[in-house]
């Protein structure tokens with residue numbers, strides 16, 4: 001089969017199409033013909049050698065939708081021809097966390113692209129428990145986004161923050177892959193959305209996704225949040241950037257819930273214990289999602305309540321161009337690879 005192999009850490013030119021042996025599914029595994037693979041910022045970091053423990057000589061890609069073409073021994077739930085999306089990281093299905101439905105906490109294995117084969121290939125071999133069947137008629141390119149950007153936001157907004165109808169939610173980094181889907185998820189639930197972006201040109205786009213108010217901010221946004229909420233503050237915040245946490249904390253109402261999802265400028269931030277105590281704030285981190293949250297993401301896409309944001313679809317051999325475009329930030333939404 002054809003696969004795109006990472007030859008060495010470096011620029012997009014290190015991604016090269018090669019002929020490699022087609023994997024054979026073992027017991028409990030299925031072979032999936034890849035119809036669509038999303039290109040994630042995580043892939044860029046891996047390629048550039050910025051992920052601890054990452055390897056070269058591997059095939060990247062963890063945002064994948066495709067068709068089951070071969071089934072290994074002992075697979076009961078999937079048949080050849082099933083249309084599936086793959087959960088974004090490997091999990092064992094046997095540990096205490098997996099068995100209580102928290103596959104996102106499983107320590108057994110890693111991202112497919114970190115320690116084994118990934119989705120930038122014609123075929124992908126995965127454990128059958130990682131494959132979730134698509135609702136009828138759902139397009140492969142849309143489904144490819146369900147796992148990483150959308151289910152991750154389902155976990156953060158619905159799972160960790162437990163956002164409720166009528167509450168107000170602050171979403172920063174709002175035009176990014178997480179933020180733009182969070183706006184739609186919050187609207188689907190009946191919440192009021194205040195979106196924060198660094199770019200005035202993105203304002204209309206964010207409103208078209210469902211943001212009630214958009215703050216264009218370079219210097220901070222808490223004063224504007226205070227004004228928009230009648231000096232009450234927001235109930236929930238999605239901090240998709242990380243270095244902005246201090247300003248986010250100042251934007252919260254009493255008892256507010258803050259979820260940190262991003263670490264765009266790695267480093268430390270100042271946190272006032274007095275503010276945490278005085279406002280009774282809850283601050284937590286979040287990342288990836290459970291298998292059940294992937295199902296929720298697929299259902300929301302299928303019902304039209306969340307529209308996966310795709311900038312463009314490119315054939316697999318143009319993967320280097322996809323990486324370069326994403327790096328130059330000339331895209332809004334995901335680039336999805338499809339076809340050879």
Ligand SMILES: [Zn+2]
Nearest residue numbers: 040042063148
């Ligand atoms: Zn991803």
Ligand SMILES: [Zn+2]
Nearest residue numbers: 092095098106
């Ligand atoms: Zn496990």
